[in-house]
Amino acid sequence: MTGSYPFLKGHGTRNDFVLLPDHDGSVHGDLAAERVRALCDRRGGIGADGVLRVVRRDDRWFMDYRNADGSVAEMCGNGIRVFARHLVDEGLEQTGHPLLIDTRDGVKNVTVDAGADGRDGRVTVDMGVPRLLGATRVAVGERRWDAVHVDVGNPHAVAFVDDLADAGPLREAPDHDPERYPDGVNVEFVVRRGEHHVAMRVHERGSGETQACGTGACAVMVAAAEADGAGPDVDYRVDQPGGPLTIRRTEGGRVLMTGPAVIVARGTTDL
Numbered sequence: 721m722t723g724s725y726p727f728l729k730g731h732g733t734r735n736d737f738v739l740l741p742d743h744d745g746s747v748h749g750d751l752a753a754e755r756v757r758a759l760c761d762r763r764g765g766i767g768a769d770g771v772l773r774v775v776r777r778d779d780r781w782f783m784d785y786r787n788a789d790g791s792v793a794e795m796c797g798n799g800i801r802v803f804a805r806h807l808v809d810e811g812l813e814q815t816g817h818p819l820l821i822d823t824r825d826g827v828k829n830v831t832v833d834a835g836a837d838g839r840d841g842r843v844t845v846d847m848g849v850p851r852l853l854g855a856t857r858v859a860v861g862e863r864r865w866d867a868v869h870v871d872v873g874n875p876h877a878v879a880f881v882d883d884l885a886d887a888g889p890l891r892e893a894p895d896h897d898p899e900r901y902p903d904g905v906n907v908e909f910v911v912r913r914g915e916h917h918v919a920m921r922v923h924e925r926g927s928g929e930t931q932a933c934g935t936g937a938c939a940v941m942v943a944a945a946e947a948d949g950a951g952p953d954v955d956y957r958v959d960q961p962g963g964p965l966t967i968r969r970t971e972g973g974r975v976l977m978t979g980p981a982v983i984v985a986r987g988t989t990d991l
């Protein structure tokens with residue numbers, strides 16, 4: 721594909737995305753990994769942790785999510801809030817009723833609060849029922865930690881650490897069990913801050929260390945709640961470098977993620 725096409729830039733707790741409106745799929749077709757890398761390049765491109773292609777498919781909106789390295793992922797928690805914010809901002813959907821947004825991890829129910837000026841309300845996503853899949857190990861250099869394998873549609877390893885600085889600068893993907901995670905893994909390092917309150921850093925598969933990860937925050941909450949023996953309907957605050965998210969696990973094990981989402985720029989690009 722050549723020529724200019726529209727884009728938007730948005731973020732959720734500073735996990736940032738380039739959005740590509742492509743409602744009938746005719747603009748970008750099968751989005752090439754090379755194009756995603758060019759868009760996400762923080763020096764030569766627009767700069768982002770990932771790309772959200774906005775597609776209309778089978779009478780629903782479909783979030784076609786790509787990591788900054790061009791790889792495809794099943795789900796993106798911060799991305800789907802930004803995706804919903806875009807739909808509402810553009811008048812493609814209204815607040816006041818749940819939106820159904822399709823992802824590679826299935827259809828998600830998303831509620832956008834109107835907010836004071838109609839654009840600043842928080843967004844809640846029913847993330848489904850994460851699966852706790854047992855113990856594993858992760859390592860950075862010589863340092864090793866026990867971790868919990870949590871599947872939130874995409875794979876996570878949650879490691880409780882003494883100090884968030886222990887994992888160092890996270891320039892490379894932490895070592896992990898390749899048999900357990902044949903397609904790679906998102907790794908969260910977590911400390912406790914108080915009752916139902918934790919803080920995390922994340923190294924994302926395909927994007928490196930990011931300021932926040934919605935699915936990661938859900939994985940962390942579930943691992944922490946399980947360790948705490950917490951009952952249902954308790955709100956956990958999950959702090960991240962880019963800001964906090966509120967995560968709740970309901971009676972049936974479904975996880976609700978609430979946080980901000982904003983669009984910060986619109987334009988056209990030749991990339």
Ligand SMILES: N[C@@H](CCC[C@H](N)C(=O)O)C(=O)O
Pocket residue numbers: 735770787792793794795796797798799874875906924925926927930932933934935936
């Ligand atoms: N930042 C996202 C997760 C994006 C996908 C992840 N890097 C993967 O490859 O699974 C989020 O907010 O959940």
